[in-house]
Amino acid sequence: MAQARRVALWAVGIFVAYTIIHSPARAAELVQIGFQGISDAAKSVGEFMTQLIK
Numbered sequence: 001m002a003q004a005r006r007v008a009l010w011a012v013g014i015f016v017a018y019t020i021i022h023s024p025a026r027a028a029e030l031v032q033i034g035f036q037g038i039s040d041a042a043k044s045v046g047e048f049m050t051q052l053i054k
Contacts, residue, residue, distance in 0.1 A: 020027045 016027075019030075
C-alpha cells in the first residue's frame with residue numbers, strides 16, 4: 001500500500017512538472033480555476049452561515 005502511494009505521488013509530481021514546463025500559461029490557468037473554485041466555495045459557506053443566523 002505504501003509503495004503504491006509513493007508511486008502515485010511521484011506520477012502526479014512528474015505530471016505537474018511536465019505540465020508546467022510544457023505549457024506554463026495553461027498551468028497558470030488551471031491554478032487560477034482551482035483557486036477561484038475554492039474562493040467560490042468559501043463564499044457560499046459564508047452566505048449559508050449568514051442565512052442560518054438570520
